[in-house]
Amino acid sequence: MKTVFIAGATGYLGRHIAKLYLSSGWHVRALVRNSEQARVSGLDASEYFVGEATRPETLRGAMDGVDLVISSLGITRQRDGLTYEEVDYQANVNLLEEALAAKVGHFAYIHVLNADKMPDVPLVAAKQAFADRLDAAPITSTIVAPSGFFSDMADFLNMAKSGRVWLFGTGHLRLNPIDGSDLARVVMSAIEEGRTFVPVGGPDIFTQTELAEAAFAALGQPAKITYLPDLTRRLALKILPWVTPAHVHGPALFFLSAMGHEMVGEPTGIEHIADHFNALVAEEQ
Template sequence: MANTPMTVLVVGATGSVGRLVVAESIARGHTTRALVRDAARAESSLPAEAQTVVGDVTRPETLPAAVADTDAVVLTLGSDGSAHSSPEDVDYAGVRNLLAALDGLTPRVVLMTAIGITSRSSVYDHLLDWKRRSERLVRASGLPYTIVRPGWFDMNSPGEHRLVFLQGDTRRSGTPSDGAVARDQIAQVLVQALTAPEATGKTFELVAERGLAPGDLGLLFAALDQDAPGALDGVRDEANMPLAREPQRVRDDLAAVRASGSASTAKS
Protein backbone atom coordinates (compact mmCIF):
# COMPACT_ATOMS: atom_id res chain seq x y z
CA MET A 1 0.00 0.00 0.00
CA ALA A 2 1.46 3.33 -1.08
CA ASN A 3 2.34 5.98 1.47
CA THR A 4 2.63 9.12 -0.64
CA PRO A 5 3.28 12.10 1.66
CA MET A 6 0.27 14.39 1.91
CA THR A 7 -0.87 17.51 3.68
CA VAL A 8 -3.48 16.13 6.07
CA LEU A 9 -6.01 18.11 8.10
CA VAL A 10 -7.27 16.37 11.25
CA VAL A 11 -10.62 17.63 12.54
CA GLY A 12 -11.28 16.72 16.16
CA ALA A 13 -7.54 16.71 16.63
CA THR A 14 -7.48 17.04 20.42
CA GLY A 15 -10.01 14.26 21.01
CA SER A 16 -9.07 10.81 22.28
CA VAL A 17 -8.81 9.38 18.76
CA GLY A 18 -7.88 12.59 16.99
CA ARG A 19 -4.66 12.99 18.98
CA LEU A 20 -3.60 9.51 17.91
CA VAL A 21 -4.51 10.25 14.29
CA VAL A 22 -2.26 13.32 14.38
CA ALA A 23 0.63 11.27 15.77
CA GLU A 24 0.06 8.42 13.28
CA SER A 25 -0.13 10.82 10.35
CA ILE A 26 3.15 12.46 11.37
CA ALA A 27 4.79 9.07 11.85
CA ARG A 28 3.81 8.15 8.28
CA GLY A 29 5.52 11.22 6.90
CA HIS A 30 2.51 13.43 6.23
CA THR A 31 2.51 17.16 6.84
CA THR A 32 -0.17 17.21 9.50
CA ARG A 33 -2.43 20.12 10.34
CA ALA A 34 -4.64 20.01 13.44
CA LEU A 35 -7.86 22.00 13.66
CA VAL A 36 -8.18 23.14 17.29
CA ARG A 37 -10.43 25.52 19.19
CA ASP A 38 -7.83 26.20 21.88
CA ALA A 39 -4.21 26.69 20.84
CA ALA A 40 -2.93 26.33 24.42
CA ARG A 41 -4.63 22.97 24.87
CA ALA A 42 -3.25 21.80 21.54
CA GLU A 43 0.28 22.74 22.54
CA SER A 44 0.11 20.45 25.56
CA SER A 45 -1.65 17.52 23.87
CA LEU A 46 -0.25 17.31 20.34
CA PRO A 47 3.21 16.49 18.96
CA ALA A 48 5.48 19.43 18.32
CA GLU A 49 5.57 18.53 14.62
CA ALA A 50 1.85 19.17 14.24
CA GLN A 51 0.81 22.39 12.56
CA THR A 52 -2.13 23.92 14.43
CA VAL A 53 -4.85 26.11 13.00
CA VAL A 54 -7.45 27.64 15.29
CA GLY A 55 -11.03 27.12 14.18
CA ASP A 56 -14.37 25.64 15.12
CA VAL A 57 -16.62 23.47 12.95
CA THR A 58 -19.65 25.32 14.32
CA ARG A 59 -18.21 28.61 13.00
CA PRO A 60 -18.01 28.23 9.21
CA GLU A 61 -16.03 31.43 8.75
CA THR A 62 -13.04 29.85 10.57
CA LEU A 63 -12.74 26.85 8.25
CA PRO A 64 -11.47 28.04 4.82
CA ALA A 65 -7.98 28.72 6.19
CA ALA A 66 -7.90 25.27 7.76
CA VAL A 67 -8.74 23.39 4.56
CA ALA A 68 -6.58 25.47 2.20
CA ASP A 69 -4.03 23.41 0.26
CA THR A 70 -4.92 20.13 1.94
CA ASP A 71 -4.66 16.78 0.18
CA ALA A 72 -6.75 14.92 2.74
CA VAL A 73 -9.07 15.47 5.68
CA VAL A 74 -9.65 13.06 8.57
CA LEU A 75 -12.82 13.77 10.54
CA THR A 76 -12.92 12.43 14.09
CA LEU A 77 -15.15 15.15 15.49
CA GLY A 78 -17.82 14.44 18.09
CA SER A 79 -20.17 16.38 20.34
CA ASP A 80 -19.81 16.30 24.12
CA GLY A 81 -23.51 16.52 24.92
CA SER A 82 -23.38 20.05 26.30
CA ALA A 83 -25.74 22.83 25.25
CA HIS A 84 -23.05 24.22 22.97
CA SER A 85 -21.99 20.87 21.50
CA SER A 86 -25.03 18.96 20.30
CA PRO A 87 -25.00 16.01 17.86
CA GLU A 88 -26.79 18.10 15.25
CA ASP A 89 -24.44 21.08 15.57
CA VAL A 90 -21.14 19.17 15.73
CA ASP A 91 -21.43 15.60 14.45
CA TYR A 92 -23.65 16.63 11.54
CA ALA A 93 -23.42 20.35 10.85
CA GLY A 94 -19.70 20.31 11.55
CA VAL A 95 -19.21 17.93 8.62
CA ARG A 96 -21.58 20.01 6.48
CA ASN A 97 -19.65 23.19 7.27
CA LEU A 98 -16.31 21.56 6.55
CA LEU A 99 -17.50 20.27 3.17
CA ALA A 100 -18.86 23.72 2.29
CA ALA A 101 -15.53 25.32 3.20
CA LEU A 102 -13.74 23.18 0.60
CA ASP A 103 -15.39 25.31 -2.11
CA GLY A 104 -14.09 23.40 -5.11
CA LEU A 105 -11.18 21.64 -3.43
CA THR A 106 -11.23 17.85 -3.77
CA PRO A 107 -9.25 16.29 -0.92
CA ARG A 108 -9.45 12.68 0.14
CA VAL A 109 -11.91 12.43 3.06
CA VAL A 110 -11.90 9.84 5.84
CA LEU A 111 -14.81 10.07 8.27
CA MET A 112 -15.06 8.23 11.60
CA THR A 113 -18.59 7.52 12.86
CA ALA A 114 -19.68 4.51 14.95
CA ILE A 115 -20.77 0.90 14.83
CA GLY A 116 -24.55 0.48 15.13
CA ILE A 117 -25.18 3.78 13.37
CA THR A 118 -28.23 2.45 11.50
CA SER A 119 -30.09 1.20 14.58
CA ARG A 120 -32.45 4.24 14.79
CA SER A 121 -32.22 3.88 18.57
CA SER A 122 -33.25 6.83 20.73
CA VAL A 123 -30.98 5.63 23.54
CA TYR A 124 -28.27 8.06 22.44
CA ASP A 125 -30.66 11.00 22.02
CA HIS A 126 -30.51 10.63 18.22
CA LEU A 127 -26.71 10.95 18.15
CA LEU A 128 -26.43 8.02 15.74
CA ASP A 129 -29.02 9.48 13.37
CA TRP A 130 -27.03 12.71 13.13
CA LYS A 131 -23.81 10.77 12.55
CA ARG A 132 -25.55 8.78 9.82
CA ARG A 133 -26.66 12.01 8.19
CA SER A 134 -23.05 13.18 8.23
CA GLU A 135 -22.09 10.01 6.36
CA ARG A 136 -24.74 10.80 3.75
CA LEU A 137 -23.25 14.26 3.23
CA VAL A 138 -19.81 12.78 2.60
CA ARG A 139 -21.18 10.27 0.08
CA ALA A 140 -23.17 13.00 -1.66
CA SER A 141 -20.14 15.28 -1.93
CA GLY A 142 -18.59 13.38 -4.82
CA LEU A 143 -15.23 13.43 -3.04
CA PRO A 144 -13.06 10.32 -2.71
CA TYR A 145 -13.93 8.99 0.74
CA THR A 146 -13.71 6.20 3.26
CA ILE A 147 -16.14 5.92 6.19
CA VAL A 148 -15.01 3.94 9.23
CA ARG A 149 -17.43 2.85 11.99
CA PRO A 150 -15.36 1.70 14.97
CA GLY A 151 -16.62 -0.53 17.75
CA TRP A 152 -16.36 0.39 21.42
CA PHE A 153 -13.09 2.20 22.16
CA ASP A 154 -10.42 0.32 24.10
CA MET A 155 -12.82 -2.34 25.39
CA ASN A 156 -11.10 -5.15 23.54
CA SER A 157 -9.57 -7.89 25.68
CA PRO A 158 -5.81 -8.55 25.86
CA GLY A 159 -4.76 -10.41 22.76
CA GLU A 160 -7.60 -9.01 20.63
CA HIS A 161 -5.64 -7.13 18.00
CA ARG A 162 -6.68 -8.84 14.75
CA LEU A 163 -8.64 -6.24 12.86
CA VAL A 164 -11.93 -7.29 11.28
CA PHE A 165 -13.77 -5.16 8.73
CA LEU A 166 -17.54 -5.74 8.57
CA GLN A 167 -20.30 -4.33 6.35
CA GLY A 168 -24.06 -3.99 6.64
CA ASP A 169 -23.99 -2.65 10.22
CA THR A 170 -25.72 -5.71 11.66
CA ARG A 171 -24.26 -5.40 15.17
CA ARG A 172 -26.64 -2.92 16.76
CA SER A 173 -27.24 -3.93 20.36
CA GLY A 174 -25.70 -0.71 21.66
CA THR A 175 -23.39 -2.67 23.97
CA PRO A 176 -19.72 -3.73 23.80
CA SER A 177 -20.92 -7.11 22.51
CA ASP A 178 -21.16 -5.37 19.13
CA GLY A 179 -17.37 -5.32 19.05
CA ALA A 180 -14.49 -3.31 20.42
CA VAL A 181 -11.20 -1.96 19.12
CA ALA A 182 -8.26 -0.03 20.53
CA ARG A 183 -8.05 3.67 19.84
CA ASP A 184 -4.52 3.39 18.46
CA GLN A 185 -5.66 0.80 15.92
CA ILE A 186 -8.58 3.04 14.90
CA ALA A 187 -6.06 5.81 14.22
CA GLN A 188 -3.90 3.47 12.15
CA VAL A 189 -6.86 2.46 9.99
CA LEU A 190 -8.00 6.05 9.47
CA VAL A 191 -4.56 7.20 8.38
CA GLN A 192 -3.75 4.18 6.22
CA ALA A 193 -7.07 4.66 4.40
CA LEU A 194 -5.78 7.99 3.11
CA THR A 195 -3.25 6.38 0.80
CA ALA A 196 -4.99 3.07 0.05
CA PRO A 197 -6.79 3.18 -3.31
CA GLU A 198 -8.58 -0.02 -2.24
CA ALA A 199 -10.35 1.95 0.52
CA THR A 200 -11.97 4.53 -1.74
CA GLY A 201 -15.76 4.68 -1.75
CA LYS A 202 -16.13 2.15 1.05
CA THR A 203 -17.97 2.11 4.37
CA PHE A 204 -17.25 -0.48 7.05
CA GLU A 205 -17.45 -1.34 10.72
CA LEU A 206 -14.16 -1.89 12.52
CA VAL A 207 -13.64 -4.30 15.41
CA ALA A 208 -10.79 -6.36 16.80
CA GLU A 209 -10.82 -10.08 17.57
CA ARG A 210 -8.32 -12.48 19.07
CA GLY A 211 -5.11 -12.60 17.12
CA LEU A 212 -2.16 -10.51 16.03
CA ALA A 213 -2.42 -7.03 14.58
CA PRO A 214 -2.13 -6.96 10.78
CA GLY A 215 0.63 -5.11 9.00
CA ASP A 216 -0.45 -3.69 5.65
CA LEU A 217 -4.21 -3.20 5.55
CA GLY A 218 -4.46 -3.26 1.77
CA LEU A 219 -5.93 -6.76 1.59
CA LEU A 220 -8.58 -5.93 4.19
CA PHE A 221 -9.60 -2.80 2.28
CA ALA A 222 -9.61 -4.67 -1.02
CA ALA A 223 -11.99 -7.36 0.30
CA LEU A 224 -14.70 -4.78 1.02
CA ASP A 225 -17.55 -3.94 -1.34
CA GLN A 226 -17.88 -0.36 -2.52
CA ASP A 227 -20.92 1.73 -1.76
CA ALA A 228 -23.30 1.95 -4.71
CA PRO A 229 -22.68 5.09 -6.79
CA GLY A 230 -25.07 7.82 -5.71
CA ALA A 231 -26.32 5.85 -2.70
CA LEU A 232 -27.09 7.66 0.53
CA ASP A 233 -26.10 4.79 2.79
CA GLY A 234 -23.35 2.21 3.04
CA VAL A 235 -23.46 -0.99 1.07
CA ARG A 236 -25.92 -3.47 2.63
CA ASP A 237 -27.11 -0.96 5.26
CA GLU A 238 -30.74 -1.37 6.25
CA ALA A 239 -32.94 1.13 4.36
CA ASN A 240 -34.68 2.43 7.48
CA MET A 241 -34.14 6.19 7.16
CA PRO A 242 -36.21 7.31 4.13
CA LEU A 243 -35.08 10.59 2.65
CA ALA A 244 -38.69 11.70 2.22
CA ARG A 245 -39.14 11.60 6.00
CA GLU A 246 -36.00 13.54 6.79
CA PRO A 247 -36.22 17.13 8.07
CA GLN A 248 -36.40 19.65 5.25
CA ARG A 249 -33.16 21.32 6.37
CA VAL A 250 -31.36 17.97 6.04
CA ARG A 251 -32.72 17.43 2.53
CA ASP A 252 -31.68 20.95 1.62
CA ASP A 253 -28.15 20.31 2.89
CA LEU A 254 -27.88 17.13 0.82
CA ALA A 255 -29.04 18.97 -2.28
CA ALA A 256 -26.49 21.74 -1.70
CA VAL A 257 -23.63 19.30 -1.17
CA ARG A 258 -24.56 17.36 -4.30
CA ALA A 259 -24.72 20.56 -6.34
CA SER A 260 -21.33 21.66 -5.04
CA GLY A 261 -19.84 18.26 -5.79
CA SER A 262 -21.20 18.31 -9.34
CA ALA A 263 -19.76 21.80 -9.89
CA SER A 264 -16.33 20.69 -8.61
CA THR A 265 -16.36 17.67 -10.91
CA ALA A 266 -17.27 19.82 -13.88
CA LYS A 267 -14.37 22.21 -13.16
CA SER A 268 -11.87 19.36 -12.88
Protein backbone atom coordinates (compact mmCIF):
# COMPACT_ATOMS: atom_id res chain seq x y z
CA MET A 1 0.00 0.00 0.00
CA LYS A 2 1.34 3.40 -0.96
CA THR A 3 1.53 6.20 1.60
CA VAL A 4 0.69 9.86 1.01
CA PHE A 5 1.63 12.59 3.47
CA ILE A 6 -0.78 15.52 3.39
CA ALA A 7 0.08 18.95 4.80
CA GLY A 8 -2.83 21.33 5.19
CA ALA A 9 -5.08 18.33 5.70
CA THR A 10 -7.39 20.17 8.10
CA GLY A 11 -8.10 22.93 5.56
CA TYR A 12 -10.85 23.16 2.95
CA LEU A 13 -8.94 21.48 0.13
CA GLY A 14 -6.79 19.26 2.30
CA ARG A 15 -9.84 17.46 3.67
CA HIS A 16 -11.05 16.68 0.16
CA ILE A 17 -7.62 15.38 -0.84
CA ALA A 18 -7.32 13.19 2.25
CA LYS A 19 -10.79 11.72 1.72
CA LEU A 20 -10.10 10.97 -1.95
CA TYR A 21 -6.78 9.25 -1.35
CA LEU A 22 -8.15 7.23 1.55
CA SER A 23 -11.09 6.02 -0.56
CA SER A 24 -8.63 5.14 -3.35
CA GLY A 25 -6.75 2.68 -1.17
CA TRP A 26 -3.84 4.83 -0.05
CA HIS A 27 -2.48 5.02 3.46
CA VAL A 28 -3.06 8.66 4.38
CA ARG A 29 -0.74 10.29 6.91
CA ALA A 30 -2.11 13.72 7.80
CA LEU A 31 -0.05 16.46 9.41
CA VAL A 32 -2.05 17.96 12.29
CA ARG A 33 -1.37 20.15 15.28
CA ASN A 34 -3.70 18.23 17.57
CA SER A 35 -4.68 14.64 16.88
CA GLU A 36 -7.72 14.69 19.15
CA GLN A 37 -9.14 17.79 17.49
CA ALA A 38 -8.50 16.24 14.07
CA ARG A 39 -10.29 13.08 15.15
CA VAL A 40 -13.29 14.98 16.53
CA SER A 41 -13.51 17.11 13.39
CA GLY A 42 -13.90 13.97 11.30
CA LEU A 43 -10.74 14.34 9.22
CA ASP A 44 -10.42 11.23 7.05
CA ALA A 45 -6.93 9.78 7.50
CA SER A 46 -5.20 6.49 8.29
CA GLU A 47 -3.00 8.19 10.86
CA TYR A 48 -2.26 11.62 12.26
CA PHE A 49 1.27 12.93 12.54
CA VAL A 50 1.42 15.66 15.17
CA GLY A 51 3.75 18.47 14.22
CA GLU A 52 3.98 22.02 12.94
CA ALA A 53 5.46 22.74 9.55
CA THR A 54 6.80 26.05 10.82
CA ARG A 55 8.93 24.12 13.33
CA PRO A 56 11.14 21.73 11.35
CA GLU A 57 12.29 19.87 14.46
CA THR A 58 8.70 18.57 14.87
CA LEU A 59 8.75 17.02 11.39
CA ARG A 60 11.52 14.51 12.02
CA GLY A 61 10.40 11.09 10.82
CA ALA A 62 7.14 12.48 9.41
CA MET A 63 7.86 11.17 5.93
CA ASP A 64 9.51 7.86 6.65
CA GLY A 65 8.08 5.34 4.18
CA VAL A 66 6.15 8.03 2.30
CA ASP A 67 5.74 7.78 -1.49
CA LEU A 68 4.04 11.12 -2.11
CA VAL A 69 3.75 14.48 -0.34
CA ILE A 70 0.89 16.84 -1.12
CA SER A 71 0.92 20.31 0.44
CA SER A 72 -2.00 22.67 0.38
CA LEU A 73 -0.45 24.45 3.33
CA GLY A 74 -0.83 28.19 3.42
CA ILE A 75 -2.66 31.01 5.12
CA THR A 76 -5.18 33.43 3.72
CA ARG A 77 -5.53 35.21 7.05
CA GLN A 78 -2.58 35.60 9.38
CA ARG A 79 -2.97 33.66 12.61
CA ASP A 80 -0.73 33.33 15.65
CA GLY A 81 1.32 36.28 14.41
CA LEU A 82 2.74 34.22 11.53
CA THR A 83 3.44 35.79 8.15
CA TYR A 84 3.02 34.51 4.60
CA GLU A 85 6.80 34.26 4.39
CA GLU A 86 6.86 32.01 7.45
CA VAL A 87 4.01 29.73 6.36
CA ASP A 88 3.44 29.81 2.59
CA TYR A 89 7.18 29.82 1.92
CA GLN A 90 9.31 28.63 4.84
CA ALA A 91 6.93 26.03 6.25
CA ASN A 92 6.67 24.44 2.81
CA VAL A 93 10.45 24.58 2.47
CA ASN A 94 10.65 22.68 5.76
CA LEU A 95 8.33 20.04 4.34
CA LEU A 96 10.34 19.84 1.14
CA GLU A 97 13.63 19.40 2.98
CA GLU A 98 12.13 16.64 5.11
CA ALA A 99 10.81 14.96 1.95
CA LEU A 100 14.24 15.12 0.34
CA ALA A 101 15.88 13.69 3.44
CA ALA A 102 13.36 10.82 3.45
CA LYS A 103 13.87 10.25 -0.30
CA VAL A 104 10.19 10.76 -1.10
CA GLY A 105 9.54 10.25 -4.80
CA HIS A 106 7.02 13.00 -5.56
CA PHE A 107 6.01 16.36 -4.06
CA ALA A 108 2.81 18.13 -5.13
CA TYR A 109 1.97 21.70 -4.21
CA ILE A 110 -1.21 23.76 -4.45
CA HIS A 111 -0.32 27.19 -5.79
CA VAL A 112 -2.53 29.99 -7.17
CA LEU A 113 -3.42 30.91 -10.74
CA ASN A 114 -1.77 33.95 -12.35
CA ALA A 115 0.89 34.30 -9.68
CA ASP A 116 3.15 35.98 -12.24
CA LYS A 117 0.61 38.80 -12.58
CA MET A 118 0.47 39.51 -8.83
CA PRO A 119 4.11 39.65 -7.70
CA ASP A 120 3.49 42.52 -5.26
CA VAL A 121 0.89 40.59 -3.23
CA PRO A 122 2.68 39.09 -0.18
CA LEU A 123 0.57 35.91 -0.17
CA VAL A 124 1.26 35.27 -3.85
CA ALA A 125 4.95 36.23 -3.63
CA ALA A 126 5.52 33.72 -0.83
CA LYS A 127 3.74 30.96 -2.76
CA GLN A 128 5.69 31.72 -5.92
CA ALA A 129 8.98 31.71 -4.02
CA PHE A 130 8.22 28.20 -2.81
CA ALA A 131 7.07 27.06 -6.26
CA ASP A 132 10.42 28.23 -7.64
CA ARG A 133 12.24 26.38 -4.86
CA LEU A 134 10.27 23.21 -5.60
CA ASP A 135 10.97 23.48 -9.33
CA ALA A 136 14.69 23.60 -8.62
CA ALA A 137 14.69 20.72 -6.12
CA PRO A 138 15.90 17.22 -7.06
CA ILE A 139 12.46 15.64 -6.74
CA THR A 140 9.60 14.92 -9.15
CA SER A 141 7.05 17.67 -8.61
CA THR A 142 3.55 18.74 -9.59
CA ILE A 143 2.20 22.25 -9.08
CA VAL A 144 -1.55 22.77 -9.35
CA ALA A 145 -2.75 26.37 -9.67
CA PRO A 146 -6.51 26.77 -9.16
CA SER A 147 -8.40 29.88 -10.19
CA GLY A 148 -10.21 30.04 -6.85
CA PHE A 149 -12.24 27.82 -4.55
CA PHE A 150 -16.00 27.71 -4.23
CA SER A 151 -15.46 28.63 -0.58
CA ASP A 152 -13.84 31.90 -1.68
CA MET A 153 -16.99 32.90 -3.55
CA ALA A 154 -18.84 33.43 -0.28
CA ASP A 155 -17.82 37.08 -0.62
CA PHE A 156 -20.19 37.45 -3.57
CA LEU A 157 -23.02 35.72 -1.75
CA ASN A 158 -22.46 37.77 1.40
CA MET A 159 -22.57 41.02 -0.56
CA ALA A 160 -25.77 39.87 -2.24
CA LYS A 161 -27.27 39.12 1.18
CA SER A 162 -26.51 42.69 2.21
CA GLY A 163 -28.57 43.87 -0.75
CA ARG A 164 -25.90 44.98 -3.23
CA VAL A 165 -22.78 43.62 -4.92
CA TRP A 166 -19.95 46.05 -5.55
CA LEU A 167 -17.67 45.42 -8.51
CA PHE A 168 -14.72 47.26 -9.97
CA GLY A 169 -14.57 48.37 -13.58
CA THR A 170 -17.19 46.94 -15.92
CA GLY A 171 -17.53 43.47 -14.37
CA HIS A 172 -16.50 41.80 -17.63
CA LEU A 173 -13.43 39.96 -16.29
CA ARG A 174 -13.95 36.20 -16.11
CA LEU A 175 -13.30 33.50 -13.52
CA ASN A 176 -14.13 29.83 -13.02
CA PRO A 177 -13.81 28.82 -9.36
CA ILE A 178 -13.59 25.11 -8.60
CA ASP A 179 -15.11 22.92 -5.90
CA GLY A 180 -12.75 21.23 -3.45
CA SER A 181 -13.82 17.71 -4.43
CA ASP A 182 -13.26 18.44 -8.13
CA LEU A 183 -9.88 20.00 -7.38
CA ALA A 184 -8.81 17.00 -5.32
CA ARG A 185 -9.49 14.79 -8.34
CA VAL A 186 -7.45 17.13 -10.52
CA VAL A 187 -4.56 16.90 -8.08
CA MET A 188 -4.65 13.11 -8.09
CA SER A 189 -4.88 12.89 -11.89
CA ALA A 190 -2.09 15.42 -12.43
CA ILE A 191 0.22 13.47 -10.15
CA GLU A 192 -0.62 10.14 -11.79
CA GLU A 193 -0.06 11.64 -15.24
CA GLY A 194 3.24 13.22 -14.23
CA ARG A 195 2.15 16.75 -15.09
CA THR A 196 4.42 19.46 -13.75
CA PHE A 197 2.07 22.46 -13.83
CA VAL A 198 -1.71 22.52 -14.06
CA PRO A 199 -3.69 25.80 -14.23
CA VAL A 200 -7.21 24.69 -13.39
CA GLY A 201 -10.72 25.99 -12.77
CA GLY A 202 -14.27 24.74 -12.51
CA PRO A 203 -16.57 23.77 -15.39
CA ASP A 204 -18.44 27.10 -15.55
CA ILE A 205 -16.80 30.33 -16.70
CA PHE A 206 -18.50 33.50 -15.43
CA THR A 207 -17.92 37.18 -15.77
CA GLN A 208 -17.82 38.90 -12.39
CA THR A 209 -21.25 40.34 -13.21
CA GLU A 210 -22.66 36.89 -14.00
CA LEU A 211 -21.28 35.51 -10.74
CA ALA A 212 -22.96 38.32 -8.81
CA GLU A 213 -26.21 37.60 -10.65
CA ALA A 214 -25.92 33.91 -9.69
CA ALA A 215 -25.60 34.90 -6.04
CA PHE A 216 -28.76 37.02 -6.21
CA ALA A 217 -30.56 34.23 -8.07
CA ALA A 218 -29.77 31.80 -5.24
CA LEU A 219 -31.36 34.27 -2.83
CA GLY A 220 -34.37 34.74 -5.08
CA GLN A 221 -33.70 38.46 -5.28
CA PRO A 222 -33.28 40.88 -8.19
CA ALA A 223 -29.66 41.68 -8.91
CA LYS A 224 -28.42 45.01 -7.59
CA ILE A 225 -24.88 45.67 -8.76
CA THR A 226 -22.86 48.86 -8.47
CA TYR A 227 -19.74 49.33 -10.58
CA LEU A 228 -16.93 51.37 -9.07
CA PRO A 229 -14.14 52.88 -11.18
CA ASP A 230 -11.20 50.48 -11.34
CA LEU A 231 -9.07 53.36 -10.05
CA THR A 232 -10.77 52.74 -6.69
CA ARG A 233 -9.39 49.20 -6.59
CA ARG A 234 -5.90 50.33 -7.56
CA LEU A 235 -5.88 53.06 -4.93
CA ALA A 236 -7.05 50.60 -2.29
CA LEU A 237 -4.12 48.31 -3.15
CA LYS A 238 -1.72 51.16 -2.36
CA ILE A 239 -3.47 52.53 0.72
CA LEU A 240 -4.61 49.42 2.63
CA PRO A 241 -1.13 48.30 3.78
CA TRP A 242 -0.66 51.70 5.43
CA VAL A 243 -4.00 51.96 7.23
CA THR A 244 -4.94 48.39 8.18
CA PRO A 245 -3.18 45.59 10.11
CA ALA A 246 -1.66 42.65 8.24
CA HIS A 247 -4.50 40.26 9.06
CA VAL A 248 -6.89 42.66 7.29
CA HIS A 249 -4.92 43.88 4.30
CA GLY A 250 -3.22 40.53 3.60
CA PRO A 251 -6.28 38.74 2.20
CA ALA A 252 -7.74 42.02 0.91
CA LEU A 253 -4.70 42.65 -1.30
CA PHE A 254 -5.05 39.20 -2.83
CA PHE A 255 -8.80 39.60 -3.41
CA LEU A 256 -8.41 43.07 -4.94
CA SER A 257 -5.52 41.98 -7.16
CA ALA A 258 -7.36 38.88 -8.39
CA MET A 259 -10.41 41.03 -9.19
CA GLY A 260 -8.26 42.91 -11.68
CA HIS A 261 -7.36 39.86 -13.75
CA GLU A 262 -9.01 37.10 -15.74
CA MET A 263 -8.88 34.09 -13.39
CA VAL A 264 -9.70 31.26 -15.79
CA GLY A 265 -7.97 27.90 -15.54
CA GLU A 266 -8.51 24.73 -17.57
CA PRO A 267 -12.27 24.05 -17.13
CA THR A 268 -12.91 20.77 -15.38
CA GLY A 269 -15.12 19.12 -12.80
CA ILE A 270 -18.77 18.31 -12.26
CA GLU A 271 -19.75 20.69 -9.45
CA HIS A 272 -21.44 23.99 -10.30
CA ILE A 273 -21.20 27.25 -8.39
CA ALA A 274 -24.94 27.92 -8.77
CA ASP A 275 -25.67 24.66 -6.94
CA HIS A 276 -23.13 25.65 -4.28
CA PHE A 277 -24.84 29.01 -3.73
CA ASN A 278 -28.24 27.31 -3.58
CA ALA A 279 -26.96 24.82 -0.99
CA LEU A 280 -25.51 27.57 1.20
CA VAL A 281 -28.79 29.47 1.12
CA ALA A 282 -30.77 26.31 1.90
CA GLU A 283 -28.59 25.60 4.93
CA GLU A 284 -29.57 28.92 6.45
CA GLN A 285 -33.30 28.43 5.99
